[in-house]
Amino acid sequence: MIHRELSLLPMLPMLPFLASPLLACSSSSSLLPDGGAVEVDVQQEKPDARRDQLAPDRGPSPPSWGRCDEAGWFEGYHPPSAAVQCATLKVPLDASQPGGPTFDLRVAREKATSPVGAPRAIVHIAGGPGVSSIALSASLLHYLPGLTADFDHLYVDLRGTGFSDALVCPGGAPSTKAEWEGCASGQGDRDLNHYLTLDGANDLEHVRQRLGYDKLILDGGSYGTRVVLEYMRQHPERLASAVLTSLAPPDWTYFSWMVKTVDQSVAGLVARCNKDAACTALVPDLAADLAARRQALKDSPRMVKVNGVPMAEDLEAFGVILGAALDNPSTYFKTPRAIHAAVAGDNSLWNAIIGNVLGASVKDASNLPKRRAPVQRLRPARRWMSLGPDLLADALHAAVVCAEWLPNEAGIADLQKLASQQTWGSPSDTALAEACAAWKVNPVPASLRAPVTSSAKALLITGELDLRTPVSLGEHTAATLKNATHLVVPYAGHADEMATNTCVNQIMTDFIKADGDIKAVDTSCLGKRTQPSW
Numbered sequence: 001m002i003h004r005e006l007s008l009l010p011m012l013p014m015l016p017f018l019a020s021p022l023l024a025c026s027s028s029s030s031l032l033p034d035g036g037a038v039e040v041d042v043q044q045e046k047p048d049a050r051r052d053q054l055a056p057d058r059g060p061s062p063p064s065w066g067r068c069d070e071a072g073w074f075e076g077y078h079p080p081s082a083a084v085q086c087a088t089l090k091v092p093l094d095a096s097q098p099g100g101p102t103f104d105l106r107v108a109r110e111k112a113t114s115p116v117g118a119p120r121a122i123v124h125i126a127g128g129p130g131v132s133s134i135a136l137s138a139s140l141l142h143y144l145p146g147l148t149a150d151f152d153h154l155y156v157d158l159r160g161t162g163f164s165d166a167l168v169c170p171g172g173a174p175s176t177k178a179e180w181e182g183c184a185s186g187q188g189d190r191d192l193n194h195y196l197t198l199d200g201a202n203d204l205e206h207v208r209q210r211l212g213y214d215k216l217i218l219d220g221g222s223y224g225t226r227v228v229l230e231y232m233r234q235h236p237e238r239l240a241s242a243v244l245t246s247l248a249p250p251d252w253t254y255f256s257w258m259v260k261t262v263d264q265s266v267a268g269l270v271a272r273c274n275k276d277a278a279c280t281a282l283v284p285d286l287a288a289d290l291a292a293r294r295q296a297l298k299d300s301p302r303m304v305k306v307n308g309v310p311m312a313e314d315l316e317a318f319g320v321i322l323g324a325a326l327d328n329p330s331t332y333f334k335t336p337r338a339i340h341a342a343v344a345g346d347n348s349l350w351n352a353i354i355g356n357v358l359g360a361s362v363k364d365a366s367n368l369p370k371r372r373a374p375v376q377r378l379r380p381a382r383r384w385m386s387l388g389p390d391l392l393a394d395a396l397h398a399a400v401v402c403a404e405w406l407p408n409e410a411g412i413a414d415l416q417k418l419a420s421q422q423t424w425g426s427p428s429d430t431a432l433a434e435a436c437a438a439w440k441v442n443p444v445p446a447s448l449r450a451p452v453t454s455s456a457k458a459l460l461i462t463g464e465l466d467l468r469t470p471v472s473l474g475e476h477t478a479a480t481l482k483n484a485t486h487l488v489v490p491y492a493g494h495a496d497e498m499a500t501n502t503c504v505n506q507i508m509t510d511f512i513k514a515d516g517d518i519k520a521v522d523t524s525c526l527g528k529r530t531q532p533s534w
Contacts, residue, residue, distance in 0.1 A: 063087035063210060068108055068134065069163070074391050080138040084110045084155075086163075089210055093194050095202040103194070105203055106163035108134045108155040109211075110141065113148050120240075121152040121213045122512065123204060127222025127246075127495060129197075130397035132162025143500055146509040151217070156207060158200040158227065160192075160396030167195065167395035174394060175428045180435035183395055192399040192441050197250075198448060201230035208238060215240040217512055221495030222246045222469060223400075229452040229477070241457040241516030243508050246469040246495035247477045250449045254405035255415055255433045257470075262323035262424040265467050266290065269326060273336050279534045283336040289343045293318070294423075296343075304351065305365040306358065306378065313354075317378040319424040324357045327467045329493050331356055333532040354378075402436035407443040409433070451480045457516025458484040461504060463492035485518040490529045503529065 068086035070079040087109070090102040112119070124140060126133040133155040140155075141148055157164040167190070169183035204227070208216050217240045220228035225244040232239055248254075273279035273286045283289060294315060296302075301314040313321075325331040331353050338349035347364055355362040409415060412434055419430050458481050462474035471488055478486040489504055498504045503525035514520035 063089055063107070065109065068137070074132065074135045074162075077135050077391075078138040080108065080110075084108050084137045086134070089207060091203050091206045095199070103159060103203075104164065105159070105207070106134060106157045107207055108137045110137065110148075110153045112150055112152050115150060115152075119152055119213060120150065120215075120217065121154050121208075121211070122147065122217045122219055123154045123156060123207070125156065125158070125200075125204075125218065125220040125224035125227050126161075127220075127224050127248075128161070128392055128397055129158075129223040129226070129400040130161055130167075130393035130395075131223075131391055132157050132166070132393075133224075134162050135391060140499070143502075143505050144509055146506075147512060150513070152213075154207065154211075156204060159203065160195040160399070161393045166393040167192075167399065169394045173392075175431065177431045177434045180398060180432050181438040183398065184435065184438040184440070187395055192395075192439065193403070195396055195399055196403055196441070196444065197226055197230050197400065198234070198444070200227045201234050204231055205235045205238060214238075218242045219508070220244050221499070223248050224495075225477075226250060226404075230448070232454045232456050232458075233452045236454060236456060239456050241459075241512065243459045243461070243511065244477070245461045245498060245504075246466055247460060247462060247473040248469055249451060249473060249477045250404065251408060251451055252405060252473060253408045254401060255409055255430070256418060258468075259415060259419045259425065259429045260422055261467050262319065262326070263422045265326045266322065266424060269332070269335065273534070276534070279336055282534055283340040286336050286339065289336075289339045292343045293339055302347070303365040304354070304378065305361075305363045306354075307360045309376065310365050311376050311378040313378045316426055320426060321354055321357055321378075322424060323467070325353050326465075327493060328356075328497055329463075329465055329491050329532060332465055332493075333534050337534060398432055398436075398439055399441050401432065402439045403441035404444050404449065406433060406436050408449060451477070453480045453482075455482040456484075457518075459508065459511045459516075459518065460484055460486040461489060461498065461508075462486065463489050463494060463498055465491060466494045468494050483516075487523060487526065489526060491531055492529075 065085040065087045067082060068080055068084055073079045085108065087107055089105045089107055091105050092098045093101040093103045124133055124136065126136060134157050137153075137155045141153060147153070157166075159165065160167040167187060169179075170186040171179065171182060174180045174183050204216065204218075215238050216231075218228045218231060220226075220242070222245070225246065226248045228242050228244055229249065232242060270286050270290070273283060279286075297313065297315040297318050301312040301317075304311055304313050322335070325335050334349065334353060338353050341348070342350045351362040351364065354360075412430070415430050415433050419425050422429075460474050460478050460481075462469070462471045464471065474486045474488070478484045487507065489498060489501065492498050492501060492504070506525065507521055507523055510521040511518060
């Protein structure tokens with residue numbers, strides 16, 4: 001559930017979008033960079049000990065609801081209407097110490113327009129990790145009109161995001177190891193071990209208790225699925241059903257995947273084009289065109305004007321733009337033709353793709369006068385362009401991935417070796433992993449990194465072309481969810497792109513209204529989707 005707003009800022013590594021071992025009584029698989037598995041000992045059926053100590057949260061008084069604070073609202077996002085009310089709930093900083101220090105959690109709610117019976121709530125959880133859920137409160141229901149009458153809709157800014165003490169980097173979005181380390185040192189005396197996924201899942205349970213719902217329906221996108229899965233593990237009796245779009249499971253080797261994802265997507269595009277006569281008619285040899293373009297930019301960066309500002313598109317920038325173009329179906333199928341034309345000397349189609357990625361006007365600038373000062377290098381704000389300049393809490397992102405997904409990796413040296421083997425990689429791809437030691441977060445226990453086993457009613461949705469959270473992650477997650485259905489959406493990308501997909505939203509609506517009975521849901525619209533033209 002990540003939306004779009006773009007900016008030219010220092011580049012982040014690929015994002016959304018992460019132990020001390022316990023005694024074992026069973027084993028499960030951990031996803032490896034090569035798709036293989038390693039056996040790790042976990043207490044599969046026993047939830048984390050902190051769940052057992054989660055005391056009922058009655059709250060001192062009912063929450064005080066009012067208009068959401070529009071001051072400092074997120075750039076490019078409309079503030080919500082008066083129908084969306086906000087409140088601050090005090091939750092235990094440490095769920096195992098209910099009488100200890102508290103944390104101010106911001107929650108937004110839009111009540112059902114025509115409720116029948118006991119109140120029912122859908123909780124929408126954004127991705128990242130680090131994206132504000134409340135930022136989506138003005139737009140999300142526009143695409144889910146069938147769910148407004150019967151259900152309350154909750155948007156919880158998880159700890160460290162949005163209006164819940166957003167953990168940001170004082171110097172802006174980091175791209176190097178040193179910048180990530182500098183961000184870590186700027187977090188003051190906060191104990192970031194209390195800003196992790198388990199805390200988020202327990203906070204959702206406190207929200208449920210305080211607001212008086214018997215059970216919750218959870219809707220998570222990208223990293224939001226990680227939170228849904230943890231709630232499913234910790235509080236299974238309080239989950240009515242769940243929709244998980246673009247899966248990010250706890251045993252994912254996140255860093256390895258992000259290092260190699262652009263190379264894998266480029267290989268997939270070449271293979272798809274070679275098998276499609278319509279593509280080869282336009283682009284006879286895409287692999288050769290990519291190699292030629294790569295060599296040309298390696299020899300001499302290309303001059304462009306971005307919103308009138310002269311910039312140089314070098315090889316690294318081209319790789320980042322290429323990855324972003326393949327991350328969105330609207331540009332994925334246009335890329336072969338644009339590359340082919342650029343090799344032939346016509347950059348207009350490729351400039352349009354850069355403009356789409358950056359949200360800017362991009363033109364050739366080959367006749368720039370000689371300048372004494374160096375020309376600015378073209379650097380997108382983030383590897384994944386759907387993240388706005390102020391929407392992602394970078395420090396929260398770092399804390400979570402370092403504590404939860406880095407322990408799944410074989411080691412930093414292996415990541416660096418993998419990165420060196422990529423054609424389209426960037427030096428920033430391993431920067432955060434290399435800086436994780438500076439974040440002083442403890443690796444989460446193996447029990448919290450094991451696949452979630454559950455009988456909850458769940459709908460899993462994955463885009464066929466999703467670079468960030470591929471179809472294989474949806475298949476892997478579904479394998480241990482007894483009552484889950486995994487749907488793959490043809491020609492679709494990540495959760496942010498699918499948020500406006502009419503077919504997907506109708507399936508989601510019908511699933512929730514049928515109380516999680518997938519047999520009552522018509523999914524035939526998926527088979528009617530057609531491939532975009534090349």
